[in-house]
Amino acid sequence: MSYALAVGDFVSTDTAKPTAGRDRIFYGLVLLNAVCLVATLQIIFLKAPVESTMGIVQKIFYFHVPSAVGMYLGAGACFLGSALYLAKGDLKWDALARAGADVTVVMGLMLIISGPLWAARAWGRYWTWDPRLTTSLLNVLIYVAYTVMRSFSAGGEAERKFAAALGILGTANIPIIRYSVQKWGGQHPRVITKGGGGLSHPDMKLALMMGFVTFLLLSVVLIWQRMRLHMAQTQVEALEQEALELGIAGD
């Protein structure tokens, strides 16, 4: 019954006393994030002035740019979790990697959906092969591949290790992708001139700052929450396995 003992150890070390304090911090962050979110929406839509040339569409900017930060934060978490999982073999690092990839996909989708909406108005076209756009798209695709791989494979150790390899190599690619698309960006029309329609009014700068704070918090909260979820899933699977071996499983 050494296996059952191992499962017992696993469950007790990760769910008992220390989590009470961690829970408090987690729900505190959720609350803080909720307050920030409401405040940010308030500033973006009611306080910051409507930009003169772009009109209301310019407000996409306050969501678009912070979501890029969230995307890279998620990618960083995925890289860190993958590397630590391969080095230490602790399941919590695998959960972190998975959570990071989940958040990268969500934030990345937000980025590449809100981007074209803004661009349609600002540049008169939805998509251009601008270096920044290409980098983001390729980056999102890597993490979509990661989540697809995780969703449609059994949760064995080999699966986790190959996913970790993808997490490491995928993230290691990002800086070079960034550099290289800039290199061949010269061939494509460069419409972007950055500056984002000019944040002339101080309230606009405040709105963007609040956007950054809120999205950073949101990403952290989401990564943490997904990590808890994946940990719980692994524990349930381990317990089910244990129940099967003891012959007390329902079906």
Place this chain on the structure above:
Amino acid sequence: MPARKLLRWHEQAWLVFSKDLRVELSNGEITTTSGFFAVLVVVIGSLSFYGGPDAPVLVAPGVIWVAVAFASILALSRTWQRERENDALSGLLSLPLSRSAIFVGKALGVAGFVATIEVLVILPTLLLFNIPPGPVLPGLLVLCVGATPGIAAAGTLFGAMTVRTGARDLVLAVVLFPLLAPTLLAAVAGTRELFMETTQAALGDYVMLMSMFGFIFVTGGVGLFGSLIEG
């Protein structure tokens, strides 16, 4: 692991490579099927993208590298399928061979297939798109040398996934294409500049970029393969 190694590292890698080579030479299955498939992609591609006399320079680079990518995936899933059948991989792993040498040996085999595919793709593409081969062939050779290590190393590393895990060829394609996209983009952009007969100096930049991706995948493969394959 025995206390005394029987073969040196490069001899081990060569042993694995020559095993794959001998299996392939005995029936030529992978070369024939993936090579013919690559030619088919070229024909379909040149039919679908035909856009008049000015198109070749713009379209042909894409046709070349899309065909190489598709056919390479086929070839490398077949090489790993050979290790999966009859649990051949367990036999390979039970030999006193260093894991990184097994990786390099397998990757060399895959690189051989990719190189064969590249030759089989480039010649008919040049023919179908009416591009005189003389001036572009040396440049294409350089681009192929730059692109192949990355494709082979990443493909070999994640190809092992189809043996060790429940994931099969479709998942392999899904994982591999986003990772290889930058390499393929660099290859396409480089080939286009080559066909446009602009400066040859730019070619060096693209090869350098592909080599950086290749370096990441080769070092990542050599470093990670051991722990991934033990499962």
